[in-house]
Amino acid sequence: MISTTIINEFKTLAKPPKTIYYKGNLSLLNKPKISIVGSRKMSVYTKNATFMLSKKLSNAGFCIVSGGAIGVDIESAKASMPYHIGIFANGLNEIYPKSNEQTIKQIYENALALSENEPNHIPQKYDFLARNRLVVALSDILIITQADIKSGSLNSAKHALELNKDIFVLAQRIGESDGTNELIANYKAKIIYDIDIFVDEMKERFKTQNTYTPHYDEFLEFCKNGANLDEALERYGELVYDYELDGKVVIDGVLIRSV
Structure with missing residues (x-):
C-alpha cells in the first residue's frame, strides 16, 4: 500500500x-x-x-x-x-x-x-x-x-x-x-x-514502558509441546541456536522444546 x-x-x-x-x-x-x-x-x-x-x-x-x-x-x-x-x-x-x-x-x-x-x-x-x-x-x-x-x-x-x-x-x-x-x-x-x-x-x-508479550513468540509456541529439530531448523534457521544459547529452548536429540 x-x-x-x-x-x-x-x-x-x-x-x-x-x-x-x-x-x-x-x-x-x-x-x-x-x-x-x-x-x-x-x-x-x-x-x-x-x-x-x-x-x-x-x-x-x-x-x-x-x-x-x-x-x-x-x-x-x-x-x-x-x-x-x-x-x-x-x-x-x-x-x-x-x-x-x-x-x-x-x-x-x-x-x-x-x-x-x-x-x-x-x-x-x-x-x-x-x-x-x-x-x-x-x-x-x-x-x-x-x-x-x-x-x-x-x-x-x-x-x-x-x-x-x-x-x-x-x-x-x-x-x-x-x-x-x-x-x-x-x-x-x-x-x-x-x-x-x-x-x-x-x-x-x-520514558518508555515495558512491552514484553510472552504469548506472542511464534517460535516458542512452535516448540511448546516439543517439535522435530529438523523441521524447526527448516522453518526458523539460526533462530533455533540463538534461542538455545539464550536458554529459551532445549535440544534433546531430534527434538526441541521450550523451557
Whole structure:
C-alpha cells in the first residue's frame, strides 16, 4: 500500500521521499524508535550482543529499525519482533536478500516494512545508500554494532551527524571494527559498555514502558509441546541456536522444546 502521511517522518531530510510504500503495522511509527545497523560479516560477539541489545530494547518499549540486510540488520529484526520496522531498498513485492526471506516475511506480516521504491523495484547499488538515510531519519538514535572504515554503516553515521542524532557503538577489539573505533576516537559516538545499563538509560530518557508479550513468540509456541529439530531448523534457521544459547529452548536429540 502507499502512504503519503508517513513522509512526515522524514521531513528533516534534505531529500525526503516522494512517497512511501508499506506492509504491516503502521502503529509502530508511534513508538520511540532506535536504529540498529552494522556489518554484514559480523563476528560471533557482535551477533550475540546485537541480538541481546535488540531484544532488551524491544522489551523495554522501543521499536527497532533496520535495513533488512544480511548480518547485523537481520539479527536485530529477529530479536525485536514484532516491534521492528524494516526499511528496504527493493520494492516490497520483492524479497531481498533471499537468504533473509523467512525473517523478511515475518516483518511483512507481523511488524512493518517500508520502501520508497515501487513494489516490483529491483535494488541497485545507489538504492542501498539512499535507504540508509531513511533508516537514520526515522529513529531517535543510531546504534552501530560493528563496521569497517569503508562501509554503509559509516554512511549511516554521516546521516546521523547531519541530523544531530546521537550515535552509540559497542565496545570492540582493535582491528575488528575499525569504523566504530574511529567514530569513538573522533568523539562522534558513545560506547555501550553495559547493555542493561544502556537500556535503563534509554528507558529513562524516552520514558518508555515495558512491552514484553510472552504469548506472542511464534517460535516458542512452535516448540511448546516439543517439535522435530529438523523441521524447526527448516522453518526458523539460526533462530533455533540463538534461542538455545539464550536458554529459551532445549535440544534433546531430534527434538526441541521450550523451557
